[in-house]
Amino acid sequence: MHRLTPIAAFVHFVLMVPHRRLHVSTAAWWLLYPVAYCAFTTVRGVLAPGSAYPYPFVDVDSIGYGGLLLNVLLYGIGFFVLGLAIVGLDRLLPRRAILSDGS
Secondary structure: OOOHHHHHHHHHHHHHOOOOOOOHHHHHHOOHHHHHHHHHHHHHHHHOOOOOOOOHHHOHHHHHHHHHHHHHHHHHHHHHHHHHHHHHHHHHOOOOOOOOOOO
């Protein structure tokens, strides 16, 4: 899932989606999901002590809240830069999908 899905999503985006619709603000909106995910896992960890955190970068028991905030900041910057790269690629690709049904 962590290997094939990102590749398939990228290929789908490049070949099958109409382009030149994304904006810089779109990359900022995409950050809501990882921030919500970190919030959910943190609340879950507080409400269910002893349960395993899904990933070490959100494991408050090991890294503390300072480490979690640092990870959220670093991952947020990384995801935003990746989002900007996708927006830039979207602007370079032809407006119509490369593989389309012609409609």
